[in-house]
Each structure stands twice: as structure tokens, then as C-alpha cells.
Amino acid sequence: MIDPTNKLIYRKRKYKYQVVEDYTSFYGLMGYDIDNQYYKISPDGFLTAKWLYAWDGCSGPTLDDDTNMVPGLHHDIIYQAIRRGELPLSVKPFADDKLKEEMIERGAPKWRAQMYHDGVTVGGDSSCVPGTDGDDIREAV
Numbered sequence: 001m002i003d004p005t006n007k008l009i010y011r012k013r014k015y016k017y018q019v020v021e022d023y024t025s026f027y028g029l030m031g032y033d034i035d036n037q038y039y040k041i042s043p044d045g046f047l048t049a050k051w052l053y054a055w056d057g058c059s060g061p062t063l064d065d066d067t068n069m070v071p072g073l074h075h076d077i078i079y080q081a082i083r084r085g086e087l088p089l090s091v092k093p094f095a096d097d098k099l100k101e102e103m104i105e106r107g108a109p110k111w112r113a114q115m116y117h118d119g120v121t122v123g124g125d126s127s128c129v130p131g132t133d134g135d136d137i138r139e140a141v
Helices: 069-083 089-105 111-121
Strands: 008-009 022-025 039-041 045-048 138-139
Touching: 022 069, 039 069, 045 069, 069 089, 089 111
Parallel strands: none
Antiparallel strands: 008 138, 022 045, 039 045
């Protein structure tokens, strides 16, 4: 017999990548102190993707490589923190600019980094709506 109160709560979402050990690097977003099961953003500008953090790489028709993997991870964490209400929406331009900057630092051609930047600047608003991080949670009896 099916118990209608016994619901399976799950996420319907696929990720391409998952961190296999904590990854910490200097990101430069200062003054925020966030520490949850997924990531840590320190007031001194360091960002940590915690063990098993999952992300889907850069969106759109992109090629994931050494020039955009870490920048894409950082960008996804910041957008998720905005969706979760842990960071203000006003941080989005910083994250978008930082994506471009980090890609260039890692060897991406400036035109390619600019293209990614333009994509998230124009198309990233829907991924930064506060309070929407749980939209992919479903229930099944």
C-alpha cells in the first residue's frame, strides 16, 4: 500500500562536474562570510568549493577547457549564493567581470572571454533570481 505522506524529495538536475576534494582559491569578493555544505566565501576574498560540490560548467555553446573550468566554477557558486539569498544581486556584475578576468588569466583569448562575459551579462539574469535555488526540487509519492 502506498503511503501518500511518505514522499521522496529529489532534485531533477544533471551536473557535468563534481569537486572530489575541497578547492580553495583567492576570488577577491571581500566582506562576505558564507559557509554552508556546498561552498565557503570568506571575508578576505577566498572562495572554497567543498567536496562533492557539483556544477555544470559554462552555459551555452561553450567548450569546457583549462581556461574556463575554474572561472565557471567560481561564477556558478556566486550565482547560486545569489539565488539562495546569501549574496545580494548587486554582486552579479562583479561575478560577470571576474569570469572574463579569470579566463584571460588562464590563457583564453580576449575575444572569447569577452563573448562569455557578454553572454552572462545579457543572459544571466534568470540564473540570479533570489529565492529560486530550490526550483528543481520535486516530490513523488
